[in-house]
Amino acid sequence: MSLKAFHIIFVAVSVLLSLGLAAWGFHRFLTLGKSIHLLFGIGGLLAAAGLLVYGRYFLKKLKNISYL
Amino acid sequence: MDIPFTTKARPDTGLYNAKLGIWLFLASEVMLFGAFFSAYILLRVGADPGAWAHGLMNVPIGTFNTFVLILSSVTVVMAWAALKAHNYSLYRNCMVITIACALGFLVVKSFEYAEKFRHYEVWMKDGRRMTGHIDYEDGGVKKHAYLWSTKTLSKKKIESIAFTPDAPNEWATGQYYPPLTKEQLEHVKKHADSDTHHHEPIAIKSADIQRLSAFVPAHSTFFAIYFTMTALHGLHVLGGAIVLSFFLFRGHKMWKADPDRLTNRIEVGGLFWHFVDLVWIFLFPVMYIL
Incomplete structure (x- = not known):
């Protein structure tokens, strides 16, 4: 597996982490009501969106490099 | 005598030597960290009520460090892609950012440790x-x-x-x-x-x-496993930073002599770096959030 393939897996896991962080933040905000948790929720969603955009850009940019 | 397959892939495996070597090494690393994660799960499931030190981590600092490592993975791939495109100066800049992120992570982690030692x-x-x-x-x-x-x-x-x-x-x-x-x-x-x-x-x-x-390892089972796993991870970050620094400061000579060899070495270094960052991606929610 090349660095390209590993990087795609890494970005996918990072997106999942960001979404998890967002879910945690929103859940904590709804149950405890602290604004810092709302920030985590919004920040997590933005990070996930940013990573998805980056992932698409990365795939397009390195389309000529092998996955092996 | 030249060692074969240092730059070109072996026809039977489709891999050059270093890539096969790093994947074997990473397999052993998966077993090492896998054992620690298994130990964590068993210790947590078996903890007495009120004994698991929940919610004592600084989540904003941990989140910051997580995104520092994600950024470093992006820049190490960009460094490798720059070498593939024969752009050495872009490679150098990306590598500087990667190493700065690694050192930044370690500095923040050391402050976090120091805060625990006085809490x-x-x-x-x-x-x-x-x-x-x-x-x-x-x-x-x-x-x-x-x-x-x-x-x-x-x-x-x-x-x-x-x-x-x-x-x-x-x-x-x-x-x-x-x-x-x-x-x-x-x-x-x-x-x-x-x-x-x-x-x-x-x-x-x-x-x-x-x-x-x-909040030291003797405090509780949680802090014992927290310090063991994060310190082991920190050592990997330090090791990775040293290797990548070597490629940054001594890479130019190799680039002049054999550009493909340097490109392959950066790929191998990048694979290790991604593994180290991936471990943190699992460590962060386990230790800080869940």
Whole structure:
């Protein structure tokens, strides 16, 4: 597996982490009501969106490099 | 005699030597960290109620460090892609950012460790438990107490400590660490709408203390596994930073002599770096959030 393939897996896991962080933040905000948790929720969603955009850009940019 | 397949792939495996080597090494690393993650799960599942030190991590700092490592993975791939495109100066810039991120991660982590070493839990003889900080005066200068324990109190013949308690740490709705007594819980509920916690230091007599511990491995099973896993991960970050620094500072000579070889070495270094970052992506939620 090349660095390209590993990087795609890494970005996918990072997106999942960001979404998890967002879910945690929103859940904590709804149950405890602290604004810092709302920030985590919004920040997590933005990070996930940013990573998805980056992932698409990365795939397009390195389309000529092998996955092996 | 030249060693074969250092740059070109072997026809049977489709891999050059170093790539096969790094994947075998990473397989052993998966087993190492896998064992620690398994140990973590078993320790947590088997922990007594109120013994798992929940919610004591600094989540904003951990989140910051997580995104620093994600950024470093992006830049190490960009460094490799730059070499593939024969752009050495872009490679160098990306590598500088990668190493800066690695060092930044380690600096932040060391501050986080230092904060833990001056953060305490006190177990009182009447059953109350509190977390907070201890300050003392030394020659008229106010200082933070680092790494004190119950033994320190008797060794230094300290009769009482000035303890600044934390606000009750509600890590989940209605669940606190350390667990609150019935009276403490009623007090918290009564004052839930008004922030009456002033973080004033309180004097606690050493004779009333059953146990005092900083947030060190000896504090609890949680901190033992936390320090073991994060320190092991930190050593990997340091090792990766040293190897990548070598490629940054000594790479130009190899680039002139054999550009494909340097490109392959950066790919191998990048694979290790991604593994180290991936471990953190799992460590962060496990230790800080869940």
